[in-house]
Amino acid sequence: MKIAVFVKQVPDSAATLSVKGGQPDWGDAPLVINPWDEYAVEAALLLAEANGGEVTAFSFGSESAADALKHALAMGVSDAVLLSDPALSGADAGVAARVMAAAIAKLSEVDLAVFGKQAIDSDTGLAPSMTARLLGWPSLTLVAAVDALDASAKTIKVQRSMEEGRQVVQGKLPAVISVVKDYGEPRYPSFMGIRKASKAEIPTWSMADLGIEAPTSRVTWPEIMAPPMREVSNEIIEGSSPEEIAGKLADKIIAEGVL
Amino acid sequence: MANVWVFVDQFKGEALPVSWEVLGAARKLAGSGKVSALVFGQGVEAIAQQAIQYGADEVLLGEDASLADYRPEPYAALISQLAAEAKPDVLLFPTSTRGRELAAMAGVDLDAGVLVDVIEVALDGDTLSATRPIYAGKLLSKVETSTKPALATLRVRAFGKPELDEGRSGEVKKVSPAMADGDAPTKVVEYAAAEGSVSLGDAAIIVSGGRGTSNNPDLQPPADITDEKEQEIWRAQQGFKLIGELAEVLGAAVGASRAAVDAGYVPYSHQVGQTGKVVAPDLYIASGISGAIQHLAGMRTSKVIVAINKDPDAPIFKLARFGVVGDLYKIVPALTAAFKERLNK
Ligand SMILES: Cc1cc2nc3c(=O)[nH]c(=O)nc-3n(C[C@H](O)[C@H](O)[C@H](O)COP(=O)(O)OP(=O)(O)OC[C@H]3O[C@@H](n4cnc5c(N)ncnc54)[C@H](O)[C@@H]3O)c2cc1C
Ligand SMILES: Nc1ncnc2c1ncn2[C@@H]1O[C@H](COP(=O)(O)O)[C@@H](O)[C@H]1O
Numbered sequence: 001m002k003i004a005v006f007v008k009q010v011p012d013s014a015a016t017l018s019v020k021g022g023q024p025d026w027g028d029a030p031l032v033i034n035p036w037d038e039y040a041v042e043a044a045l046l047l048a049e050a051n052g053g054e055v056t057a058f059s060f061g062s063e064s065a066a067d068a069l070k071h072a073l074a075m076g077v078s079d080a081v082l083l084s085d086p087a088l089s090g091a092d093a094g095v096a097a098r099v100m101a102a103a104i105a106k107l108s109e110v111d112l113a114v115f116g117k118q119a120i121d122s123d124t125g126l127a128p129s130m131t132a133r134l135l136g137w138p139s140l141t142l143v144a145a146v147d148a149l150d151a152s153a154k155t156i157k158v159q160r161s162m163e164e165g166r167q168v169v170q171g172k173l174p175a176v177i178s179v180v181k182d183y184g185e186p187r188y189p190s191f192m193g194i195r196k197a198s199k200a201e202i203p204t205w206s207m208a209d210l211g212i213e214a215p216t217s218r219v220t221w222p223e224i225m226a227p228p229m230r231e232v233s234n235e236i237i238e239g240s241s242p243e244e245i246a247g248k249l250a251d252k253i254i255a256e257g258v259l
Numbered sequence: 260m261a262n263v264w265v266f267v268d269q270f271k272g273e274a275l276p277v278s279w280e281v282l283g284a285a286r287k288l289a290g291s292g293k294v295s296a297l298v299f300g301q302g303v304e305a306i307a308q309q310a311i312q313y314g315a316d317e318v319l320l321g322e323d324a325s326l327a328d329y330r331p332e333p334y335a336a337l338i339s340q341l342a343a344e345a346k347p348d349v350l351l352f353p354t355s356t357r358g359r360e361l362a363a364m365a366g367v368d369l370d371a372g373v374l375v376d377v378i379e380v381a382l383d384g385d386t387l388s389a390t391r392p393i394y395a396g397k398l399l400s401k402v403e404t405s406t407k408p409a410l411a412t413l414r415v416r417a418f419g420k421p422e423l424d425e426g427r428s429g430e431v432k433k434v435s436p437a438m439a440d441g442d443a444p445t446k447v448v449e450y451a452a453a454e455g456s457v458s459l460g461d462a463a464i465i466v467s468g469g470r471g472t473s474n475n476p477d478l479q480p481p482a483d484i485t486d487e488k489e490q491e492i493w494r495a496q497q498g499f500k501l502i503g504e505l506a507e508v509l510g511a512a513v514g515a516s517r518a519a520v521d522a523g524y525v526p527y528s529h530q531v532g533q534t535g536k537v538v539a540p541d542l543y544i545a546s547g548i549s550g551a552i553q554h555l556a557g558m559r560t561s562k563v564i565v566a567i568n569k570d571p572d573a574p575i576f577k578l579a580r581f582g583v584v585g586d587l588y589k590i591v592p593a594l595t596a597a598f599k600e601r602l603n604k
Binding site: 011013014015016017018019024035036092093094097120121122123124125126128129130132133134137138139140141142157159161162163164165166167168169170171172175180181182218219220221222223224225226227230232233234235236237242243245246247249250251252253254256258259 | 270271275329330331332335355356357359360362363364366367368370371372373374375376391392393394395396397398399400401402403404406444445446447448449450451458460463464509527528533534541542551552553559560562563564565576577578579580581582583584585589590592593594596597598601602
């Protein structure tokens with residue numbers, strides 16, 4: 001079977017963010033593969049191993065996004081493609097999804113497209129369902145486990161992690177899934193994998209290669225701001241015994257009027 | 260003046276409280292315009308009445324067996340069909356699992372802009388403008404869209420809940436499904452048991468534990484637990500028992516750091532932070548949590564933060580309104596007792 005997995009390049013989760021020239025700035029913090037997408041790659045690899053097949057990783061972004069693809073290659077995907085075009089700066093979620101859907105169509109005969117839960121920079125979580133909708137495929141988001149997959153009968157059964165617990169859903173392939181952490185810890189890149197990745201030539205597909213016109217963004221972001229500073233007056237509660245400390249603390253919490 | 264629609268998210272006949280917060284926000288956006296609530300499911304007429312009492316002028320009620328179990332495709336098809344016909348100005352959803360994916364799908368169907376997980380929203384002529392946290396709240400972004408309709412999902416607990424007004428009346432219009440049951444590409448097989456009642460997202464109080472919960476050398480694990488890792492988990496579970504008791508007295512949800520989740524102390528559904536749940540309760544009590552940037556990103560906008568930690572230099576203290584430098588094994592049970600006494604429990 002043919003699996004596509006989507007990985008985004010984002011600032012490290014430990015980065016401190018500020019605003020410079022109206023844009024987010026993460027100082028010298030490294031850019032890394034979106035943490036959720038490591039789970040997506042792991043899921044894609046496990047499914048390919050269990051059902052036979054190949055995994056192609058895609059990233060949409062500027063040239064630096066090739067690093068996220070190298071991480072996916074080092075983890076073990078067979079191919080990687082960068083989706084990039086200067087005409088696409090300032091793309092909103094809808095544009096990104098249109099590009100990703102076009103990449104899936106160009107790869108052709110894809111059985112399963114695997115996404116992370118959410119990108120930790122833009123925090124939208126729209127891409128999986130939007131891409132599914134554009135392709136007319138079932139959208140199975142927040143998958144914690146794939147219970148069954150039959151590549152020849154073209155069926156899949158997954159556990160979706162919803163607010164109320166797990167929903168077990170049967171669906172048809174081709175489908176889009178997004179993966180949550182419960183799926184299983186992502187593997188570390190192997191030594192061989194890292195060597196292979198460092199040598200890999202990653203092709204770029206432009207809009208012309210995808211055969212689409214640059215889609216228009218429906219959403220704009222006129223201003224990025226630092227959140228208002230919170231004035232917290234810190235107060236350390238002391239006392240001669242845990243009981244005394246706890247008593248004082250309870251009184252103070254009650255006085256804050258939050259109970 | 261605008262016509263504003265709200266998708267009312269419900270599970271097994273009960274509306275998620277955030278749905279009413281969204282209705283309240285819709286009422287303000289609409290001004291003298293009309294607010295319509297979309298209520299889909301089976302056995303959900305009572306929710307339609309509630310929607311009116313919370314501020315809807317009209318309810319579009321999709322009562323059908325094909326809508327009994329939530330599935331994105333039949334739901335999205337109906338939303339998009341209704342919106343394409345009636346052309347509302349704004350279509351709002353709660354930022355829940357269902358709300359987010361339905362907004363995404365309807366956004367594609369209607370070729371509309373989708374503003375996700377916003378904490379403020381306003382209409383300026385034909386432009387819906389909003390504020391939303393990005394980078395897990397480390398920054399804020401203004402976002403705008405001028406499509407008709409304009410779509411947005413509203414963050415839980417960011418908009419006040421309106422008062423229920425039993426005297427309100429409104430029209431309930433039945434609508435038929437847009438997709439035949441047999442055409443839906445998915446089928447819900449079952450609901451696996453929920454992992455306890457961890458509704459972190461809308462909890463007003465959260466009591467969280469971190470790696471420190473396993474740090475009590477005085478505790479002797481039972482003799483049959485010989486594996487070191489198992490012993491650590493056993494110790495942590497004693498720590499989380501104390502956290503749970505405090506949570507119970509306060510009617511709070513139990514949260515955890517990623518370290519506690521990764522070490523197997525508690526399930527992932529409890530994780531607070533950048534790669535867990537982002538929460539903003541009125542009171543957040545962190546015990547044995549150091550306050551790594553990824554954890555702080557998930558709870559920093561809580562109203563009152565309390566930190567209990569052995570290490571006076573733990574970064575969590577910088578955000579804490581109240582701090583106790585001490586052993587959680589001593590402080591947490593004493594705090595539970597103190598609240599029991601004061602709250603007469
Ligand atoms: C990509 C990525 C995403 C991440 N996402 C998240 C996330 O969503 N949420 C999250 O929480 N973390 C996240 N992390 C992990 C984060 O960096 C920290 O590792 C984690 O938050 C630490 O958890 P902790 O505070 O429980 O553990 P530690 O940092 O080990 O702190 C334990 C604390 O307990 C105190 N302590 C020990 N014993 C006691 C005692 N008996 N009584 C009182 N105090 C005691 C210690 O002084 C210490 O401060 C992420 C990391 C990465 C790389
Ligand atoms: N620019 C991108 N390149 C590759 N994958 C992406 C990109 N943006 C989003 N994705 C995928 O879509 C998922 C959800 O992202 P988002 O909807 O942007 O929060 C991510 O976890 C990725 O799997």
